[in-house]
Amino acid sequence: MIVFLLDVGSECRNAMVQCLREDIKIKSVNVFEDYIAFIEQVGKILPDLCFIRLGVDKIPGLTAARMVKQIGVDSRIVFLSEDEYDALEAYEIGAYGYLLYPVVKEKLENILAKVG
Amino acid sequence: MIKAVLVDDERPALRELEYFLRDYPVITIQDKFTDPQLALEKIKSIQPQIIFLDINMPQLKGIDAASKFMDLCEKVDIVFVTAYDSYAIQAFELYTLDYLLKPLTEDRFYITMQRIMNKYGTIPINDKKNLMIKCLGKFEISWRGEEPIKWRTEKTRELFAFLLHHRNRNLSKEELLDALWAEDDPEKAIRQLYNGIYYIRKALEEYGIGRNLISIDGNYNLKLGPVDFDVEYYNQFARGHDNSNLGQLEEIEILFQGDYLQGEYYPWADLERERLSSLHLRCLLQLAKELKAARKWDKAENYLVKAYHKNPYYEETTELLLKLYEETGNSSKAILHYNTYTKLIHEELGIQPDKKLHELVRTIK
Known part of the structure; x- marks a missing residue:
């Protein structure tokens, strides 16, 4: 499984990356901070799962997710956020999951098990 | 269900x-x-x-x-x-x-x-309707009988037209930037490209066009599903498929509502515009020949006159018109047309009609 993560640097992100890298189903974890570079690579590499950060100024997370959907790839989208504020819009976009930061390892594993 | x-x-x-x-x-x-x-x-x-x-x-x-x-x-x-x-x-x-x-x-x-x-x-609801893509004349995409799709900006419209023009082909980012944003700052251009793709997909989705009808992949390769695309009918004509079928030829001819992407200043479309215009002329002449063979003289003449107005310098059109006037015994029309044609090519191109045309008129006289 190929996983993309679009998020700014933080301890939460580091913990996420570590969890993802520990999962044997995951072949590679690519981390992006620029959403344009992220979108470009989504179209080329076709990841199975995209984690997209919401609620930070540098990343227009909902727009990035819409762009992933518009590209037409089958990548599942899981939002990462510190609050529930965008959960309804996440549904409208067709997100697969919505995890609250800091991510509970068990919830992340559930998602990975479902996708994998 | x-x-x-x-x-x-x-x-x-x-x-x-x-x-x-x-x-x-x-x-x-x-x-x-x-x-x-x-x-x-x-x-x-x-x-x-x-x-x-x-x-x-x-x-x-x-x-x-x-x-x-x-x-x-x-x-x-x-x-x-x-x-x-x-x-x-x-x-x-x-x-x-x-x-x-x-x-x-x-x-x-x-x-x-x-x-x-x-x-x-x-099947999504709208797939049951026909999606029309019209490039011959005013560039429009619409469900049959409905208002056409509205693009967010002129540049979004041009980007879509460009992808459609190069359909079924992988395009590089550089090709797109060179063709559409050559004058712009590269950083700005690339963002405009990504936003443009996003707005195209959004417009298609909002208009109810599924990916089975129009899809654009990560290599900017636009693919069409079962849509009514006027240019494709002309491509079929170019391949010579069933070109003696009168009804089909008439249907193809009527699709030519104007030049390719008429009214749009897209330099990248020039060659295709010429190719399609030339195919339209071929279609008109083919129609006239089929109608003449079916002895439908008036209709054949109408198509030839249309072909002449489209490109008066094309010799074959005049030749066919003269032959048609000869077969219908209309010598005055033949002479009038020949004189007009002779005058035109002399004044505009400084040349005389081909000998065989001259001989043809002599036999009609």
């Missing part, structure tokens, strides 16, 4: 759901319940594919009911329909298909239904 069950403790809410589902005949409502406990008892025998489920019900909370429904029907999808937004995160943890807020709106409900239909592989 997709089997659905509706569960809401309020009857008006059930009626509203039924009303919204009426537009989607692919969904059959197997049963509806105001009591979630009763629904749980019956659900195993119904085995629906979708359950539209309220959350705030006095007998049993929808979130708890959803887990139970999923245990009883392994493959069922749940769509929550609720007045509360505070359960969305919990709903995500149950992997429910969607979460709709009351009061329902048609636009939002449509998104849910598209998701359901995509999942179950049923």
Whole structure:
């Protein structure tokens, strides 16, 4: 499984990356901070799962997710956020999951098990 | 058909759901319940594919009911329909298909239904209609008989036209930037490109065009599904497919409502514009020949006159017109046309008509 993560640097992100890298189903974890570079690579590499950060100024997370959907790839989208504020819009976009930061390892594993 | 069950403790809410589902005949409502406990008892025998489920019900909370429904029907999808937004995160943890807020709106409900239909592989509603892509004349994309799609900006329109022009071909980012944003700052240009692609996909989706009809992949390769595309009819004509069929030729000819992407200043379209214009001329001449063979003189003459007005310098048109006048015994028209043609090519090109035309007119006289 190929996983993309679009998020700014933080301890939460580091913990996420570590969890993802520990999962044997995951072949590679690519981390992006620029959403344009992220979108470009989504179209080329076709990841199975995209984690997209919401609620930070540098990343227009909902727009990035819409762009992933518009590209037409089958990548599942899981939002990462510190609050529930965008959960309804996440549904409208067709997100697969919505995890609250800091991510509970068990919830992340559930998602990975479902996708994998 | 997709089997659905509706569960809401309020009857008006059930009626509203039924009303919204009426537009989607692919969904059959197997049963509806105001009591979630009763629904749980019956659900195993119904085995629906979708359950539209309220959350705030006095007998049993929808979130708890959803887990139970999923245990009883392994493959069922749940769509929550609720007045509360505070359960969305919990709903995500149950992997429910969607979460709709009351009061329902048609636009939002449509998104849910598209998701359901995509999942179950049923035909989206608009696919039953013909999607028309018109490049010969004014550039327009529309469902037959409906208003055409509206693009966010002129540049979005040009980007789509460019992808369509290069359909079935992988394009590099650099090719696109060179063709459409050569004058712009590279950083700005690349963002405009990504935003342009985003707005194109958004416009197509909002207009109800599925990816089975128009898709653009990560290599900017635009692919068309079963659409009515005027240029493709001319390409078929160019391949010589059934070019003696009069009815078909007439249908192709009528598609030429103007030059390729007429009125748009797209330098990259110039060669294609010339190619299609030349194909149209060939189509007119072919039609005239077929009509002449069928002894439909008036119609044949009309097409030849049209061909002459399109490109008066093309010798074959004049030759066919003169032969037609010869066969119909219309010598005055033949001489008049020949003199006009001679004058034109002398004044504009400084040349005389070919000897065979001269001989032809002499025999008509």
